[in-house]
Amino acid sequence: xxxxxxxxxxxxxxxxxxxxxxxxxxxxxxxxxxxxxxxxxxxxxxxxxxxxxxxxxxxxxxxxxxxxxxxxxxxxxxxxxxxxxxxxxxxxxxxxxxxxxxxxxxxxxx
Numbered sequence: 269x270x271x272x273x274x275x276x277x278x279x280x281x282x283x284x285x286x287x288x289x290x291x292x293x294x295x296x297x298x299x300x301x302x303x304x305x306x307x308x309x310x311x312x313x314x315x316x317x318x319x320x321x322x323x324x325x326x327x328x329x330x331x332x333x334x335x336x337x338x339x340x341x342x343x344x345x346x347x348x349x350x351x352x353x354x355x356x357x358x359x360x361x362x363x364x365x366x367x368x369x370x371x372x373x374x375x376x377x378x
Contacts, residue, residue: 306350307343310334333378336362 304312314330322330340358341350362372 303346303348305343306341306345306347307338309347310337310343329374330378333375336375 314327314334317330318327337358340361341354359372359376362375363369367375
């Protein structure tokens, strides 16, 4: 599937979602307040990346970074509970583990 077709599909799905949100504003509010575990958020992110056509190498990089992150942050934690300090501690862990600054920067970007 080419990128234009993907964009068209996503645009129509997004349009349908926006119309449903306008019909029932309380439903939209509840979905934003929904609590989600880190493991589910990471799986959703990888699924989105695959559907968007990210390369196998990029998807493998995501798996590696998320696996390392899961060593330091419980995959069962609610995403809303993760603080900037937790991310800094994770990046410091990578530095202490001997990763070069360029590798740590990759983890930061992902």
